[in-house]
Amino acid sequence: MPEASGGHEVGLILLAVALILLVAKLGGHVFESLGMPAVLGELLGGILLGNLTLLGLDWFEFLRHDMALEVLAEIGIIFLLFTIGLESKLSELLRVGLSSLLVAALGVIAPFFLGFFVSQWFLPEAATLVHVFIGATLCATSVGITGRVLRDIGKLDTDEARIILGAAVIDDVLGLIILAVVTGSISAANAGTTFSTDAIVFILFKALMFFVGAVVIGLFVSPHLFRIASRLRGSGMLLAAALIFCFGLSALSALIGLAPIVGAFAAGLALDEIHYQDFLDRGEHRIEHVIEPITSFMVPIFFVLMGIKVDLSTLARGDILGFAAVLTLVAVIGKQICGLGVLVPGANRLAVGLGMIPRGEVGLIFAGIGASLVLAGEPVIAPPIYSAVVFMVIVTTLVTPPVLAWSLARGDRGEKASWADQDSESG
Amino acid sequence: MPEASGGHEVGLILLAVALILLVAKLGGHVFESLGMPAVLGELLGGILLGNLTLLGLDWFEFLRHDMALEVLAEIGIIFLLFTIGLESKLSELLRVGLSSLLVAALGVIAPFFLGFFVSQWFLPEAATLVHVFIGATLCATSVGITGRVLRDIGKLDTDEARIILGAAVIDDVLGLIILAVVTGSISAANAGTTFSTDAIVFILFKALMFFVGAVVIGLFVSPHLFRIASRLRGSGMLLAAALIFCFGLSALSALIGLAPIVGAFAAGLALDEIHYQDFLDRGEHRIEHVIEPITSFMVPIFFVLMGIKVDLSTLARGDILGFAAVLTLVAVIGKQICGLGVLVPGANRLAVGLGMIPRGEVGLIFAGIGASLVLAGEPVIAPPIYSAVVFMVIVTTLVTPPVLAWSLARGDRGEKASWADQDSESG
Numbered sequence: 001m002p003e004a005s006g007g008h009e010v011g012l013i014l015l016a017v018a019l020i021l022l023v024a025k026l027g028g029h030v031f032e033s034l035g036m037p038a039v040l041g042e043l044l045g046g047i048l049l050g051n052l053t054l055l056g057l058d059w060f061e062f063l064r065h066d067m068a069l070e071v072l073a074e075i076g077i078i079f080l081l082f083t084i085g086l087e088s089k090l091s092e093l094l095r096v097g098l099s100s101l102l103v104a105a106l107g108v109i110a111p112f113f114l115g116f117f118v119s120q121w122f123l124p125e126a127a128t129l130v131h132v133f134i135g136a137t138l139c140a141t142s143v144g145i146t147g148r149v150l151r152d153i154g155k156l157d158t159d160e161a162r163i164i165l166g167a168a169v170i171d172d173v174l175g176l177i178i179l180a181v182v183t184g185s186i187s188a189a190n191a192g193t194t195f196s197t198d199a200i201v202f203i204l205f206k207a208l209m210f211f212v213g214a215v216v217i218g219l220f221v222s223p224h225l226f227r228i229a230s231r232l233r234g235s236g237m238l239l240a241a242a243l244i245f246c247f248g249l250s251a252l253s254a255l256i257g258l259a260p261i262v263g264a265f266a267a268g269l270a271l272d273e274i275h276y277q278d279f280l281d282r283g284e285h286r287i288e289h290v291i292e293p294i295t296s297f298m299v300p301i302f303f304v305l306m307g308i309k310v311d312l313s314t315l316a317r318g319d320i321l322g323f324a325a326v327l328t329l330v331a332v333i334g335k336q337i338c339g340l341g342v343l344v345p346g347a348n349r350l351a352v353g354l355g356m357i358p359r360g361e362v363g364l365i366f367a368g369i370g371a372s373l374v375l376a377g378e379p380v381i382a383p384p385i386y387s388a389v390v391f392m393v394i395v396t397t398l399v400t401p402p403v404l405a406w407s408l409a410r411g412d413r414g415e416k417a418s419w420a421d422q423d424s425e426s427g
Numbered sequence: 428m429p430e431a432s433g434g435h436e437v438g439l440i441l442l443a444v445a446l447i448l449l450v451a452k453l454g455g456h457v458f459e460s461l462g463m464p465a466v467l468g469e470l471l472g473g474i475l476l477g478n479l480t481l482l483g484l485d486w487f488e489f490l491r492h493d494m495a496l497e498v499l500a501e502i503g504i505i506f507l508l509f510t511i512g513l514e515s516k517l518s519e520l521l522r523v524g525l526s527s528l529l530v531a532a533l534g535v536i537a538p539f540f541l542g543f544f545v546s547q548w549f550l551p552e553a554a555t556l557v558h559v560f561i562g563a564t565l566c567a568t569s570v571g572i573t574g575r576v577l578r579d580i581g582k583l584d585t586d587e588a589r590i591i592l593g594a595a596v597i598d599d600v601l602g603l604i605i606l607a608v609v610t611g612s613i614s615a616a617n618a619g620t621t622f623s624t625d626a627i628v629f630i631l632f633k634a635l636m637f638f639v640g641a642v643v644i645g646l647f648v649s650p651h652l653f654r655i656a657s658r659l660r661g662s663g664m665l666l667a668a669a670l671i672f673c674f675g676l677s678a679l680s681a682l683i684g685l686a687p688i689v690g691a692f693a694a695g696l697a698l699d700e701i702h703y704q705d706f707l708d709r710g711e712h713r714i715e716h717v718i719e720p721i722t723s724f725m726v727p728i729f730f731v732l733m734g735i736k737v738d739l740s741t742l743a744r745g746d747i748l749g750f751a752a753v754l755t756l757v758a759v760i761g762k763q764i765c766g767l768g769v770l771v772p773g774a775n776r777l778a779v780g781l782g783m784i785p786r787g788e789v790g791l792i793f794a795g796i797g798a799s800l801v802l803a804g805e806p807v808i809a810p811p812i813y814s815a816v817v818f819m820v821i822v823t824t825l826v827t828p829p830v831l832a833w834s835l836a837r838g839d840r841g842e843k844a845s846w847a848d849q850d851s852e853s854g
Binding site: 078 | 444499664
C-alpha cells in the first residue's frame with residue numbers, strides 16, 4: 001500500500017502544482033490578451049518563477065529538480081501529442097508526406113552545416129568532432145512547442161500544420177541517427193577504431209518497424225480493444241481504453257529509443273472514431289472531448305516547468321555572447337531553408353520554416369549528451385559551449401510562438417482582404 | 428527545461444500506468460459483474476500483479492517502489508476526496524455532526540483498548556508502550572476505501588455516508604493526537620522524562636485553525652478567486668481555479684501535519700456552485716462534470732498500487748497467524764461499537780460500523796512509524812508484529828467493500844419490500 005511520503009514533501013509538490021497552474025493561467029491570460037499564443041505566457045511565467053533566485057528569492061529553487069514535477073510534465077506532453085494526433089488525420093498527413101520528408105531533410109542538413117562552420121570559426125582549436133556535435137545540436141525540432149502553438153491559435157487543420165508535424169516526427173528519427181553517428185564516431189575515435197554503420201541501419205529498422213507496428217496496431221488491434229472495452233461493466237471504459245492504447249504506444253516508442261511523444265502522436269493518429277462507435281452509439285462523448293480536462297490540467301505543467309528550468313544566469317556570460325548570438329542566428333536561418341521543401345501549392349512556406357525553429361527540450365537533450373561525452377580527456381561540449389547552446393535553445397523556443405502565430409494570421413488577413421475585394425467588386 | 432530521463436525509465440513508467448489501468452478496468456468489471464464495488468477488483472487486481480513474484484515472475488517487482496507511480500497515486504486519492512467533497516454538502520454533514528463525533532470517538536476508544544489487551548495477552552514480555560502503540564494502530568480509519576465504496580455503489584447521498592465521512596475526517600485528527608502522545612511518551616521514556624501535553628494542545632489548535640481557515644477561505648476567498656478566473660482569457664479557467672483551490676488546501680493540510688486528503692475533502696466541501704455562477708451562466712459544465720475524466724484516470728492508480736504493495740509473503744508466517752487473526756478480529760469488533768454513536772433516527776448503524784473498518788494506508792503509516800521507533804534498544808513494532816499489523820490492515824481493507832455494499836443494499840431491499848407491501852395493500 002502507498003507508504004507515507006513525509007507530509008511536508010507531499011505538501012510541497014501539491015503547492016508546486018497549484019503554483020504552476022496559477023502561473024500558467026495568468027501568463028496565458030496576459031499573452032492571449034496581447035493576441036499571442038498562451039504557451040508563450042506559460043514559458044515566460046515559468047522563467048520568471050524559476051529565476052526569482054536572481055532577485056535573492058530562493059523559495060522556488062526546489063521546483064527545478066523535483067522528480068515528481070518532471071514525471072507530471074512528461075505525462076503532460078504525452079497528453080498534448082496524443083490530443084494533436086487525435087485532431088489530425090493520417091490520410092491528410094500522408095497527402096503532404098513528401099513535403100514533410102523534404103522539410104525534415106532540409107531542416108537537418110542546412111542547420112548542421114551552418115552550425116559546423118560557425119563552430120569551426122569561433123572554436124578553431126577544437127576537434128572536428130566537436131564541430132560535428134554542435135552542428136548536430138542544431139538539427140533538432142521541438143514538436144511540443146510548435147504543436148502547442150498551432151493548437152492554441154486553432155491552426156492544426158491546415159496544410160502548414162500537417163507538414164510541420166510530419167517533419168517534426170521524421171526529424172526525431174533523423175536526430176536519433178545523427179546522435180548515433182556522432183556518439184559512435186566519438187567512441188570509435190577514443191578507441192582508435194572507425195565507426196560502423198550497423199547502428200544507423202538498426203535505428204532505421206527500429207523506427208520503420210515502430211511506424212509499421214503502430215499502423216497495424218491501429219488498424220487491427222485497436223478496434224478489438226475498444227469492442228472488448230465496450231462490453232465491460234464500469235465507468236470510464238472508453239477513456240481507459242484510449243489511455244491504455246496511448247501509454248502503451250508511448251512506452252513502446254520510448255523502449256526502442258524514440259521519444260515517447262512520437263508514440264503518443266502515433267496512437268492519436270491511429271485512433272479513429274469508427275473504432276469506438278459502440279461507445280458513441282450509447283451516447284458517450286468522443287475521446288477528444290473526454291480527454292480535454294486532463295490535457296488542460298497536465299499540459300501547462302510541462303511548459304511552465306520548461307520555463308522554470310531555464311537558468312537565466314547562464315546567459316550573463318559576456319565571453320560566450322558572440323558565439324551564442326551567431327549560433328542562434330544560424331539556428332533560425334538554417335530552418336528557413338526548410339520552406340524550400342514545401343511542395344504543396346499555395347502553402348505558407350515562411351510559416352513552415354518558422355514552425356521548425358524551436359529546439360525546445362530536444363536541443364537540450366543533445367547538448368546534455370555532448371556535455372557527458374569525453375573526447376581525448378575533454379568534454380565534447382565544454383561548459384561555456386553548453387551555455388551558448390542553452391542560449392540558442394531558449395531564444396529559438398521563445399521566438400517561435402509569436403512569429404509563427406503572426407505568420408499564419410497574416411495569411412488569414414490576406415485571404416480576408418481578397419474576400420473584401422471580391423465583395424466590393426460584386427457589390 | 429525538462430531534462431531527458433532515460434527513455435527506458437520513462438518507457439517503464441508509461442507501461443506501468445497502461446498496465447495499472449488495464450488491471451483496474453478488468454478487475455472492476457469482474458467485481459461489478461458480481462454486484463460488488465469496483466474498488467475491490469482494483470485492490471485484488473493489484474495484489475495479483477504485485478505478487479506474481481511468488482510464482483517466480485519478477486517483471487512487475489519495480490512497480491512496488493516506483494516513486495513516479497507513488498506521486499500519481501497520491502494525486503489520484505486527492506482527486507477522489509475532492510470529488511467526494513464536491514458531491515457532499517457541508518450543511519448536511521454538520522446536521523449529522525454530533526453522530527460523526529461520537530462515532531469517531533467510539534471508533535478510537537474501543538479498538539485502542541481491545542488492541543492493548545490483545546497485545547498484552549499475546550506479548551506478555553513486551554513493554555507497556557508497545558501495547559499502547561499496537562492499540563493506536565487499530566484506531567485508524569481509511570476514508571479513501573470507504574469513500575470510494577460509497578461512491579461506487581451510489582450511496583454518498585445518505586446519512587450513513589455523511590456520518591462515516593465526517594467521522595473519518597475527525598478520526599484523522601484524533602489519530603494525529605494519539606500518534607503524538609504515543610511517540611512523545613516513547614521519547615520521554617527513552618530520555619527518562621515525562622510526556623508534556625503541549626503537543627496535544629498544539630495539534631488540536633492547528634487542526635481547529637485549519638478547519639476554520641478552510642471555511643473562511645471557502646466562504647470569502649473562493650468566490651473572488653472564481654470571479655477573477657471568470658474574467659481571464661484562455662481555456663480551462665474553471666478547472667484551473669478549482670484545482671488551484673483543491674491543491675492549495677491539500678498542501679496546507681499536509682504542511683500542518685494533517686493528511687493532504689483532508690484538505691482536498693475540505694476544498695470540495697467549501698466549493699459551491701454559487702461561487703462560479705459566472706462560468707455556468709456562459710454554458711460551462713459544473714466542476715464535478717469537468718473533473719470526472721481526471722478522477723477516472725488517476726483514482727484507480729491509487730487503489731491498484733495499494734494492492735501491488737501488499738506483500739502476501741508476509742502473511743505466510745505461521746508463528747504470527749494467531750496473533751494476526753485475533754488482532755484483525757478485534758479491529759473489526761472494535762469499530763462495530765461505533766454504531767452506538769449514531770444518533771440519527773432510522774440510520775443503518777451496522778453500515779456505519781462496517782464503514783469504519785478499513786485501516787488502509789493510515790494503519791500502515793502508523794505501523795511504519797512504530798517500526799522506526801526504538802524503545803530501550805528494540806524497535807517498538809518488531810518485524811513479526813509488523814507482519815501481523817499488515818495482515819490486519821489487508822484483511823480489514825479487503826473485507827469492507829463487499830460487506831458495506833451488502834449492508835447498504837440490504838437496507839434498500841428492506842425499503843423496497845415495505846413499498847411492495849404498501850402497493851399490495853393499496854391495490
